[in-house]
Amino acid sequence: NNAGSEKKKAKKMAIVVSTLNNPWFVYLAETAAAKAKALGYETKIFDSQNNTATESDNFENILVSDYCAILFNPTDADGSVANVKKAKEAGVPVFCMDREINAKGFATSQILSDGFSGSVEIAKYFVEVLNKKGSYVELLGITGDNNTKARSAGFHSVVDNYPELKMVAQQSADFDRNKGMEVMESMLQAHPDIVGVFCGNDAMAMGAYQALVGAGKEKTVKVFGFDGAEDAVKSIKENKLTATGMQFPKIMAETAAQYAHEYYNGKRDFEEKIPVAVELVTAKNVDNYMGYGKK
Amino acid sequence: MLVTKNITKRFPGVTALENVSLRVDAGKVTAIIGENGAGKSTLMKILSGVYPDFEGEIIFKNKPVRFAGTSDAQDAGIAIIHQELNLIPYLTITENIFLGREISNALGLLDKKAMYARVKKLLQTLHLEVDPATLVADLKVGQQQMVEIAKALLLDADLIIMDEPTSAITESEVETLFTVIRKLRSENKAIVYISHKLNELFVIADQYIVLRDGKTIENGRMQNITHDELITKMVGRQIVPMQKEFAGGTAPELLRLENLCLKQKHKTDKLSNISFDVKAGEIVGIFGLMGAGRTELLETIFGLHPAESSGYIYMNNTILKVAKPADAIRAGIVLLPEDRKKDGLVLGMEVRKNISLPCLQQVETMGFLNESKENFLAKKYIQQLGIKTPNEKQITKNLSGGNQQKIVLAKWLERNPKVLLLDEPTRGIDVNAKNEMYKLMQELAARGMGILMVSSELTEILTVSNRILVMAEGKITASFSAGQATEDNVLKAAISTN
Amino acid sequence: MNLALHKTDFGKLQSLIALFILCIVFGLLSDKFFTVANGLNVMRQISVNICIAVGMTLVIITAGIDLSVGSVLALCGAVTAGLLKHGLAFPSINLFVGFTILGAVLAGILVGGLLGFFNGFVITKFKVPPFVATLAMLTIARGLTMLYTNGFPISSFGESFTFIGAGWFLGLPVPVWIAAVIVVAAILVTKKIKLGRYIFAIGGNENASRLSGIHINRVKIIVYTIAGALAAIGGIIVTARLDSAQPNAGTSYELDAIAAVVIGGTSLSGGRGSIWGTVLGALIIGVLNNGLVLMNVSPFWQQVVKGGVILLAVIIDKLNTKNE
Amino acid sequence: MNLALHKTDFGKLQSLIALFILCIVFGLLSDKFFTVANGLNVMRQISVNICIAVGMTLVIITAGIDLSVGSVLALCGAVTAGLLKHGLAFPSINLFVGFTILGAVLAGILVGGLLGFFNGFVITKFKVPPFVATLAMLTIARGLTMLYTNGFPISSFGESFTFIGAGWFLGLPVPVWIAAVIVVAAILVTKKIKLGRYIFAIGGNENASRLSGIHINRVKIIVYTIAGALAAIGGIIVTARLDSAQPNAGTSYELDAIAAVVIGGTSLSGGRGSIWGTVLGALIIGVLNNGLVLMNVSPFWQQVVKGGVILLAVIIDKLNTKNE
């Protein structure tokens, strides 16, 4: 523990986010920045563009321009490890937000939203709403993306135990609203009789819903999303989407910033993993929620 | 040396060659003559392996041969200078000449010194004073033509085909070429020589073969035939040579240049203080050796060098500002450029579209292009200029060289311009068509058009011009009325630099 | 070169064959493929790509390229959405301008046109290669979109606007009508008026065109402006369909558009091509995407198959054109 | 024409000016910019792009293009990683082949070469336009990567492999050395041996080159094979650097590579260009990315500025070349 020996770094925090091409992460990054500013730090947001190599570039650039901490949203649980290692060696603490890295002892703390158990929650509700039978389809996010894998895995860990719930199609729509709509349109042609859609994020869910409206099936097919985006919460209120998994980017971002602040002031012992539960949002409890968080 | 039996070649819509049989002897220069589109180039392309698919057979050095590609032909010992330039613009002269047969050292590295030296010698024998390291893109057509010749010579083949090698060069270069040819002949090589400049043939050729409409009409020895007989054989009938009558003279002045200059960085100006005028109905011929600046002169008048040029251009005594060709065209000045491939035609476009390009408004009805009008226009000029093409919808690229040249002229006539700038207008055009062209020029002049013609063919200049200007190194060195001008006083003026 | 000739004449026909084969195969593999509903579905889905690809065709015929269409689409969609939703506010002079749907749509198209004009201007006046100029615009326009939207979507505009993207008219989806109008107009331009002829001439031989008195720069600028405006229309359709303007809309749409153009037999070296061919190209891509989903090919395999089929489509095309 | 001439002669020099200006500006705006550490960063960061861009330069000089480099990079990275990690298993004949680092690396490069060869083959034998052929390969290779990895990264190979991407040698990062070697080799090829000469000739005038007896197809196939192999090397570097092969690595790298080539003064219409220029182009892009990050520019503004600067770089270039 070289804590004492360190010279005080400038009050500058770097926020490295996996992508800004998706509102959820924009929100994560901006809340983190806002909180850090409030705590009296300069901040700068780095966009890794869903590319772990770009993330490395960002880290290297950060490490030459003395930041006191990195609030980090990794692009990949495995790929990002090397980067965090580099930071640790350079004595810059890393606080992971939302996504974890598969390695102990490198990140000072990881404030994680557990996509897996989140989608487990959704899956349970999914089974309940469809009362254990019927055919459904799944919209995956960007192939090869962490969240895509975690959420799909969590969902199936539950749903696959119900033989009468049959997945008739599984397609990727890249977390994109328009793609989500178009793929859904085509799937509806092949499977007019489905009763449910599970989507890897809310953007795709909204797109899928749009497609259902177009086909006049919005009443008969239940749409499930993930994220807790503003649009999604709103449309659950209006009984359009059936449910989504509310993550709490605000909490994660602000905790990360807070911890970084405490670290700066000398605190060293942090819980390495702090799970932030994903809450199921449905028509019943939607009134307690707003975009990306609780009211 | 080489014998062909019943060669036939068909293109969609055209039979270019039909049962052509001929023989070419070693140690002789065989001239192939024929009108534009007679099939000369096609035949040569077959002999040199460009077109592997054809009917009939070729016997070369007493062995039947069939070339799969140009490299086969080269290996067998056949070299060709193509009618259309085939050089790589952004490679140097040396790189072009050695392309495909570079000299490499033991390590496989290019031996640039050796190649450079070799080319320098080659260019010297051709009296081409340019650095072998010059990019071909920076050479004028004439100079490029010489490079093509050098390229063919490098192969030292047994049969050398020259398809209109002199179309872009001036008498002096032609002379050097001929000395080279004579040397080759003395080395007992066979030369096939294609040219529309008949008097060249009488100087250099030993025997002739006449092609008409893709068929061999006749062959014989050059001594036993006269100029006119030869023409009659190619055309199939007598042609009346144009008689020059003196127009112009007192007619009102149309175009006037005052101190026209064209600067170029770190070089002597390409044009310095050019002043002269062109009267309505007058044909002014400009003669000069290659590199005299004639092309630049026409280009400058046409507004292609606005940045570097200075001086004044008057149209009907009112000053004219030309910043771009469009301005010149609007004022009634049009240019028939020196290099039709590069500046004259959109080769990938149909004949009719090339013809109508500068005058689309003529073929519009209510803002929309009218196809029948366009076809009519095209047909008119195909007929008037005798352009040899299956129909007006043929892709221009597929026309023979000479016929392409006619299209470049056709596309301007419809605009009936006031001043016609012609840069080597009869390049690659057969005698008959040439004659027609001269008549046409007079006709246009008679209609009050002013014509400024650059040509490297002295005879041509003397035949058509009412007045002759001579250029050397960017200056006008002499001016003759048609009466005074003679072969040698014009040539003298062209060579003298002050 | 004869190849070239035949290409322009029959190129379309060739792609048509490829398209037929494709349809037959999917028809055999999925009974859902040959349904009216699915047909309309495909048409609706390709209409945006067609809007963009038509502009791209004109640009490519002049031997240029426009990589910026994707982000121009996003920006214009966002602008239209923003104006509809929040209008224009000038707090300083406390002035607020509200926008009717028509107003917002026209404003969006105007912005697209301006961006296109800028492309054309840079390309002609500064002689910047089209690839670089429009690549720069690709990043710039995307950045502006992010700045304008702060990276968040702008959503829910109400029936009368979404009609543009989701509505129906005379039994066809509105986007299909829009695309159809654009295609017809473009065919007129390319075949029936001077501008079209100049576009081909410039692509075929810029020198010769200049010496024929064509105003090269003017024509090029017009073409890029059109491309920008068409991208904008595409953006408005997307926004209306989703009832939401996504800041990351249109990402890599340029590739789909260019693919449609090239599969349609237009040569990237300029001078040759046809709108009609582009439409077929877009159809091939659209049918492919749709069919693969219908058959529920796994996302991984989809990419492989898609690439393979596009290749085959073009090869069939070429093989047929070879034997003139 | 003359313009063209001067471009090839001084094009590099021009981009050099642009690069200097850029460095000065960043130097003034950020005290971190002119540090050794940062200099090394930039060099390390551009080395992958240089590997790819060098191959791209050769392809573009032949008047072709290769859009597949990004996904070829991903696939080859994954293959190398997979072989290192799991070797090759043939359960049927229960045979297992383990791979040394060298073996795995060579295998990866081989795969890249084969994919490139395939590109070249399709382009030359079936006359498929390079744009389409390599666009198809872009999707195919990406799909294969996903299939090979099941969409999951392959990670942690141990020091001796990561050395390739993260190690140091004589005070410079290993990737920089690799890039340097490739650049030198490429300069040799383009300037000193026949192949290079033919590459330029084909791009300058394919028909004339054929008439001079050059084997067009052979040369092109070689060039695309090289491009594939170089993309593979890039993929191996990325994998080693991250100690993990990412299934969606290299996405849209083709654009960066092409940008480097074009900014470096190589003409997309073929026949003209230089490796040296490409290196400068890559440097400009790298410095730009690095500098913008060092300065406190928001990511959204970064995109706008980046586009603007690239535009300016090329315009400066052109303006200087104009007055020959």
Ligand SMILES: Nc1ncnc2c1ncn2[C@@H]1O[C@H](COP(=O)(O)OP(=O)(O)OP(=O)(O)O)[C@@H](O)[C@H]1O
């Ligand atoms: N690639 C081609 N496709 C179609 N027709 C062609 C092609 N090449 C030549 N032709 C036609 O074949 C005929 C002979 O052409 P060729 O070039 O051999 O004539 P030429 O005797 O060389 O004429 P010139 O004296 O003008 O060069 C012409 O009618 C021409 O239009």
Ligand SMILES: Nc1ncnc2c1ncn2[C@@H]1O[C@H](COP(=O)(O)OP(=O)(O)OP(=O)(O)O)[C@@H](O)[C@H]1O
């Ligand atoms: N592209 C070029 N780059 C450099 N110098 C050139 C270029 N073109 C021509 N020159 C030079 O400019 C002068 C004028 O050449 P130009 O060819 O225009 O004269 P010309 O009389 O028209 O010759 P030609 O009969 O070949 O057309 C000559 O000194 C020539 O060498």
Ligand SMILES: [Mg+2]
């Ligand atoms: Mg000929």
Ligand SMILES: [Mg+2]
């Ligand atoms: Mg001249």
